Amino acid sequence: MFAATVYAQRRARLQAAGLSGLLLFVGNVDSPMNYHDNILPFVQDSSFRYFFGLNEPGLAGVIDADSGEATLFGNDPDVADIVWTGPLPSLAERAALAGLDRSNAYANLASTVAAARAAGRAVHYLAPYRGETLIEMGRLLDVHPAQVKDGFSTPLTHAVVALREIKGDEEIAEMEAALAVTRDMHVAAMRHAKPGVMEYEVVGEMEGIMRRRDWQLAYPSIFSRRGEVLHNHHHDNRLESGDLALNDTGCTSGGGYASDITRTFPVGGKFSPRQRELYNIVLDMQLAAIEAMKPGVRYLDVHKLSARLMVERMSTLGFFRGDANDIVESGAYAIAFPHGLGHQIGMDVHDMEGLGEDLVGYGEDTERSPLFGLGYLRLGKPLKQGMVVTVEPGMYFIPALIEAWAAEGRHSQYINYGKFREYRDFGGIRIEDNVLVTATGSRVLGAPIPKTVEEVEAAMAG
């Protein structure tokens, strides 16, 4: 947890956004794994944690936007709680950690909300994304849980996004701490991924590094020789010499900030000429994107720049034909790069997307594309100084996609399907870093993680 003043300042800045009424932040509760008392690892709601700091279940925060008073709602531990969970600070002590001098029993939250509404005051809240929160919000607002989302506050969402998307120095330091461990995890994967080893053995080695710090994953690890399956959470293949292994793994720091890193490397330790050729295209796509980033540049345009570079380079190898711009604008390029270039990252790996993807990643004169591929780009709007975004171009040979498009002749003036079929067993490549937008450009966060062909081969040999 940061110093109490950090949370007080964040709440003051939120209050300065000019909303009126109550701003209600309901924290997460424990979620059962398979029965009530057997729980999944606790993950706090990030907006609650951003403004109130506390990383425990069963809390809510209310900011009176008119008076500026903020109150923590929760319960003091009773003896039974202490028997099962050990000594806990009082509610008032926990409130003080977040810079609050007001706390109240959780049982009084519903009447506080009801009194505000009875007085004709607005109660602003963010869109809930968990079933438990929907039910609790339905109770607090006296509406059916299915209707809770209809009433979320767009102005509060905009105000929260405006604050959370600009990272402070203390947040960047947390993200770099997460990246230091993530680096060790990726290097460990490179060293353990020998021919004959099962994917889950490599995953166990990697995740152990994070668990030894009592940290959690930021998202389920993607580690597979079948890297063309974009969110491949299966780890049950045996690695074979000549495979490309794709490793998309990140962790959440003790302070609650995520990393999201992808590296792709050759099982056996040496890229084949064919792998090296395509790997270097993806690397250049990433480096060109990072170079193009600066405040005011739309991430949609950075995505297209990266895609165009891929098309130009793949055209010289015979995969595409025609004008590179047309191939990008038509969406034909997505046969090889069917996802977005990246997304914001912070407390959430896809930062704030629970608040509404388009409210976070679009607007500001930028609309989401309906095209297959580009439509998955979650961040299109102009970059701002202080944003942290992932830059994660990829190139994949997805047999089902190639055959589906070939069968309907989709974009056949641009795509050489015969050439794509020659690579149907190739797999996929993705290279992902977490990048801070600076005043004049960008900076890759964290200590460097082996990325060039030479660096990766050296790390695997080491």
Ligand code: GLY
């Ligand atoms: N790790 C998921 C992603 O890169 O978005």
Ligand code: MN
């Ligand atoms: Mn990733």
Ligand code: MN
């Ligand atoms: Mn990502």
